[in-house]
Every structure is written in structure tokens, then in C-alpha cells.
Amino acid sequence: MPRSEDCLTRRMALAAVAAALLPSPANAHPHVFAEARLEVTVAPDGTVEKLAHVWRFDDVFSSTVLMEFDKNGDLKLDQSELDTLGQTISDSIAEYKYFQTVLSDGKEVAMAKPAHLVADFPDNQLLIMFESKPEKPMKLHHKASFGIYDPTFYTAIDYLNDSDMHITGVPKGCTAKVVRPNPDEAIAANQATLTDAFFNDPTGTDMSKIFATRLEVTCSQN
Structure with a gap:
């Protein structure tokens, strides 16, 4: 019997197997769905x-997790089981940068590994919470964006409402908005950089970020 940790890793990380069978990102179907919230906090000096x-x-997916991690069979997850679950998920998505995409003036910002990922199970639904920060000081300058996407197309994580993406401490001269790309428009705008490999296997290109909902901050300072 495979370990539950291995099963969860396959469910969350081996999407390439499913996506490779599909001809285009429009037909790539996620197998896991999640509603997300994001809170970006900016310091008084303008750094994130x-x-x-x-x-x-x-x-x-929550039911599957319950069956695999409920070791004592009491149909709930105690703290020890939740701790194991949280560590398993953290290990599974670490190689995917915790599904985060953070850009500053179009360049990717390296994010430090979260100190702790917490798993909870209220109302029989899996809830994941974690905090992250840039590896180096990131000052809001010109344009920045923050979002979540699964490069494997296996997990669909999205924000149902614009209010689910929030930023506090926006510096003077900066404005924030939620951007929800139209897939057709996103493909057209990035046609020059989307190779045949992307259309044949989107999981191998890490370009699915162009379809992801993002919180975009634009600053007028030079």
C-alpha cells in the first residue's frame, strides 16, 4: 500500500501526467479546486x-484527504494528523514555489520558504494557511503583481471575489487593482513567447501564470 503522503504528493504535484494527455491549456482540466484569499502587507517604507x-x-479533495490522514478512523483529523498533513502539503508544493507568483517590474521575485504551513479542517473542508515574504527587500516601484497559480494545471486555485485579494499599507502614489486575464486575450498578447511546446504540454513551460488572477500594484514614483 502506498503511504498517504505519497498519494497526496501525486494528487497535488503530478499534474503533468493528466495535462500531457490534453492538446491545449483550454482543455487542461484541474482535478483539485480551492478558493483563495490573499493579504499583502506593505511596511511604511514601501517594502513588502x-x-x-x-x-x-x-x-x-477534502474527503480524500480525510480518508488518507485519519489514522485512528474517528472521521476527523486531530492535531497530530493535521500536523502531518500540513508538512506533507508543504513538502509537496515547495518545488513549485508554493504556487506563488510575485513580480516586480516584470521580473520574478524570489520568495523565502514559509516558516510554517498550517492545515485545518473546519466544516469538513481542508483549509491551508501560510505566510511568506521576499528573500530580499522588495520595494514597490513602478509595477508589481502578486498571485497564485499551479504550473501543472492540476490544482485550480482562484479568488472568487476581488475583495479576496487585499493589500494594506499602499504607499502614496500607488494604486492597486485585481486583474482577471481573459484566456484568449492572454494568449494573443503573449503569442510571441508561447512556443509549440507550451501548446503541446503547458505543464512543461511554467507559462500558465499568464492566465492567473493577480493583484497588480502600479506606482507613479520614478
Whole structure:
């Protein structure tokens, strides 16, 4: 019997197997769904302090998690089981940078590994919470964006409402808005950089970020 940790890793990380069978990103179907919230906190000097993430997973995936991690069979997850679950998820998505995409003037910002990822199970739904911060000081300058996407197309994590993406401490001269790309427009705008490999296997290119909902901050300072 495979370990539950291995099963969860396959469910969350081996999406390439499913996506490779599909001809285009439009036909790539995620297997896990989650509603997300994001809170970006900016310090008084204009540097990004932290990103606080909350993900609530769908009923089907939550039920699967319960069956695999409920070691004592009491149909609930005690703290020890939740700790194991949280560590398993953290290990599974670490190689995918915790599904985060943070850009500053179009360049990717390296994010430090979250100190702790917390798993909870309120109302029989899996809830994941963690905080992250840039590895180096990131000052809001010109344009920055923050979001979540799964490069494997296996997990669909999105923000149902614009209010689910929030930023506090926006510096003077900066404005924030939620951007929800139209897939057709996103492909057209990035046609020059989307190779045949992307259309044949989107999981191998890490370009699915162009379809991801993002919180975009634009500053007028030079």
C-alpha cells in the first residue's frame, strides 16, 4: 500500500501526467479546486512585509484527504494528523514555489520558504494557511503583481471575489487593482513567447501564470 503522503504528493504535484494527455491549456482540466484569499502587507517604507495566504479546498479533495490522514478512523483529523498533513502539503508544493507568483517590474521575485504551513479542517473542508515574504527587500516601484497559480494545471486555485485579494499599507502614489486575464486575450498578447511546446504540454513551460488572477500594484514614483 502506498503511504498517504505519497498519494497526496501525486494528487497535488503530478499534474503533468493528466495535462500531457490534453492538446491545449483550454482543455487542461484541474482535478483539485480551492478558493483563495490573499493579504499583502506593505511596511511604511514601501517594502513588502509579507503575503498571507488562505486556501479552502473543495469537498471531494477534502474527503480524500480525510480518508488518507485519519489514522485512528474517528472521521476527523486531530492535531497530530493535521500536523502531518500540513508538512506533507508543504513538502509537496515547495518545488513549485508554493504556487506563488510575485513580480516586480516584470521580473520574478524570489520568495523565502514559509516558516510554517498550517492545515485545518473546519466544516469538513481542508483549509491551508501560510505566510511568506521576499528573500530580499522588495520595494514597490513602478509595477508589481502578486498571485497564485499551479504550473501543472492540476490544482485550480482562484479568488472568487476581488475583495479576496487585499493589500494594506499602499504607499502614496500607488494604486492597486485585481486583474482577471481573459484566456484568449492572454494568449494573443503573449503569442510571441508561447512556443509549440507550451501548446503541446503547458505543464512543461511554467507559462500558465499568464492566465492567473493577480493583484497588480502600479506606482507613479520614478
